[in-house]
Amino acid sequence: MKTLEPKQTATNPDRLQKPSPRIWKIRGEIPQSVYSSMVVTSILLPLAAWFALSYSGLVDPLFIPKPDAVAMAAVRMFQSGDLPKDAWASLSRVGIGFCLSALIGVPLGLLIGTFKVVEGLFEPILGLFRYMPAAAFIPLIILWIGLDEPAKIAIIFLGSFFYNTLMVSDAVKFVSADLIKVGYTLGASRRDIFFKVLFPATLPNIIDTLRVNIAGAWNFVVVAELVAASSGLGYRILTAQRFLRTDEIFVGILVIGIIGLAIDFGFKLLFRLVVPWAVDK
Amino acid sequence: MEPRPALEVNQLSKTFATKNGPLLVLDAIDMHVNENEFVCIVGSSGCGKSTLLNIVAGLDTASQGEVLLRGRKIQGPGADRGMVFQNYTLYPWLSVAGNVEFGLKVSKVPKAERQERVQHYLDIVGLTRFANVFPKQLSGGMKQRAAIARAMANEPEILLLDEPFGALDCQTKEVLQEFLLDVAQKTHKTFLMITHDVEEAIFLSERIYVFSARPGRICREIPIPLGSNRDRTSRRTSRFLELRQDLTDLMHGEALLTQEAL
Ligand SMILES: Nc1ncnc2c1ncn2[C@@H]1O[C@H](COP(=O)(O)OP(=O)(O)OP(=O)(O)O)[C@@H](O)[C@H]1O
Ligand SMILES: [Mg+2]
Numbered sequence: 001m002k003t004l005e006p007k008q009t010a011t012n013p014d015r016l017q018k019p020s021p022r023i024w025k026i027r028g029e030i031p032q033s034v035y036s037s038m039v040v041t042s043i044l045l046p047l048a049a050w051f052a053l054s055y056s057g058l059v060d061p062l063f064i065p066k067p068d069a070v071a072m073a074a075v076r077m078f079q080s081g082d083l084p085k086d087a088w089a090s091l092s093r094v095g096i097g098f099c100l101s102a103l104i105g106v107p108l109g110l111l112i113g114t115f116k117v118v119e120g121l122f123e124p125i126l127g128l129f130r131y132m133p134a135a136a137f138i139p140l141i142i143l144w145i146g147l148d149e150p151a152k153i154a155i156i157f158l159g160s161f162f163y164n165t166l167m168v169s170d171a172v173k174f175v176s177a178d179l180i181k182v183g184y185t186l187g188a189s190r191r192d193i194f195f196k197v198l199f200p201a202t203l204p205n206i207i208d209t210l211r212v213n214i215a216g217a218w219n220f221v222v223v224a225e226l227v228a229a230s231s232g233l234g235y236r237i238l239t240a241q242r243f244l245r246t247d248e249i250f251v252g253i254l255v256i257g258i259i260g261l262a263i264d265f266g267f268k269l270l271f272r273l274v275v276p277w278a279v280d281k
Numbered sequence: 282m283e284p285r286p287a288l289e290v291n292q293l294s295k296t297f298a299t300k301n302g303p304l305l306v307l308d309a310i311d312m313h314v315n316e317n318e319f320v321c322i323v324g325s326s327g328c329g330k331s332t333l334l335n336i337v338a339g340l341d342t343a344s345q346g347e348v349l350l351r352g353r354k355i356q357g358p359g360a361d362r363g364m365v366f367q368n369y370t371l372y373p374w375l376s377v378a379g380n381v382e383f384g385l386k387v388s389k390v391p392k393a394e395r396q397e398r399v400q401h402y403l404d405i406v407g408l409t410r411f412a413n414v415f416p417k418q419l420s421g422g423m424k425q426r427a428a429i430a431r432a433m434a435n436e437p438e439i440l441l442l443d444e445p446f447g448a449l450d451c452q453t454k455e456v457l458q459e460f461l462l463d464v465a466q467k468t469h470k471t472f473l474m475i476t477h478d479v480e481e482a483i484f485l486s487e488r489i490y491v492f493s494a495r496p497g498r499i500c501r502e503i504p505i506p507l508g509s510n511r512d513r514t515s516r517r518t519s520r521f522l523e524l525r526q527d528l529t530d531l532m533h534g535e536a537l538l539t540q541e542a543l
Contacts, residue, residue, distance in 0.1 A: 179370055182428075185339075
């Protein structure tokens with residue numbers, strides 16, 4: 001063909017051949033070593049800043065305690081048994097509150113996504129409640145339920161229930177209609193479609209929803225304990241503040257973060273074990 | 282006497298309610314598929330082919346008219362009509378064998394027979410080696426073969442195929458057409474397939490219904506007298522090329538007509 005214009009052949013190859021930097025390829029894979037060094041940097045950099053600020057004496061230890069003081073506080077709190085006890089108290093609150101919320105929210109979400117009748121009945125009202133911050137309900141809950149364990153569990157329940165339900169129902173609605181249709185043509189009953197098509201199709205999303213929302217619940221337990229408690233990591237932080245023990249506040253916050261990370265990891269592991277077919281790659 | 286058709290569609294019409302008022306998509310469709318026959322429906326995009334197949338499958342209802350399967354009126358979806366869709370619809374959480382087994386499980390076929398049938402149909406579609414892998418590890422062509430095995434494992438009275446090879450590249454498509462021809466010849470089942478690929482229709486079917494668009498009507502019924510001993514070389518016979526030319530011209534004319542109507 002002679003239709004190619006010489007001008008085009010002169011400019012286009014230039015543009016095409018310009019190599020793009022390999023690690024900045026959009027959504028591209030990078031060598032494992034590059035990735036690892038990024039991770040290490042992201043941890044070391046803040047640590048280095050902390051060391052520099054505290055050991056240089058630029059900042060009062062009251063505001064930023066020295067790393068060794070924090071480490072020692074951690075050892076002390078661990079040995080006295082306070083830290084394990086507090087962590088356990090917080091964990092069990094989240095465990096109970098969040099389990100309740102998932103136990104009711106997941107089936108309800110599945111029903112909302114499956115049946116328009118249930119959707120009409122629940123979705124608007126849950127959608128409204130979702131935008132009412134659970135923290136704002138704390139005074140009411142204290143008034144109604146008191147200051148004891150049930151109140152804290154109720155706060156965690158309220159803080160995660162609406163999200164669990166609505167996110168699961170959305171996931172059901174995203175299941176391709178073809179998967180349902182093909183089920184019917186294979187002889188499935190409505191019951192089969194619900195349990196053998198919709199449920200397994202949504203399961204990866206359910207696990208992911210729980211993983212995302214338990215992070216919220218884990219934050220909430222601290223809020224609940226800041227209000228009224230005699231145990232728990234939130235309570236520990238509040239007490240430390242009263243005695244100006246910044247190092248103990250640091251320990252409390254770090255432990256909360258580490259436990260949160262562990263929970264997240266646990267859910268990711270669960271995902272790989274339960275729905276390996278949905279794992280990318 | 283003519284044998285009773287496996288599938289009869291009598292005076293079937295379908296109207297959709299849309300924002301701009303009722304939309305007549307299928308207008309008084311009369312057609313049938315005989316036992317062990319392979320019939321194709323061809324027609325341009327949007328002429329209501331999928332709508333018709335969905336009604337036959339029982340996934341949608343007719344506005345008027347009826348569909349009879351071996352003389353029984355169709356009321357809803359059922360395992361007596363298997364369906365293969367254009368989109369990949371294997372269940373991603375089940376292995377290939379699990380997918381093929383799905384219909385047998387929901388119909389409570391005993392385990393021993395289930396396994397036997399799964400093996401048999403995986404063998405027919407040549408996927409025995411892939412029985413235990415997840416669908417995401419299959420190529421597009423293999424996915425459709427598995428979907429065909431899944432539909433056939435139920436041993437339905439008719440197989441409905443809605444452009445099953447529409448998403449595949451040319452080479453894979455040809456191979457799968459030959460595969461389907463082979464399956465049809467081996468299993469003596471009844472097939473109703475939708476396609477807009479003229480060559481595919483001629484290669485596979487014994488009879489073709491040509492649809493015209495807006496509203497969908499049957500504008501021609503064409504027998505394909507290529508006999509039952511076809512293979513890939515049949516595509517190059519002069520008879521085949523002639524039929525292809527005629528059908529292409531016919532569909533081109535139809536397309537022009539609908540363009541004008543727009
Ligand atoms: N649920 C619906 N509501 C309203 N209109 C619809 C609905 N389903 C299909 N249609 C319309 O009916 C017509 C026929 O659709 P259909 O999917 O049956 O066409 P088709 O022949 O299968 O086309 P294609 O070859 O593109 O698959 C289209 O114009 C479409 O817009
Ligand atoms: Mg279609």
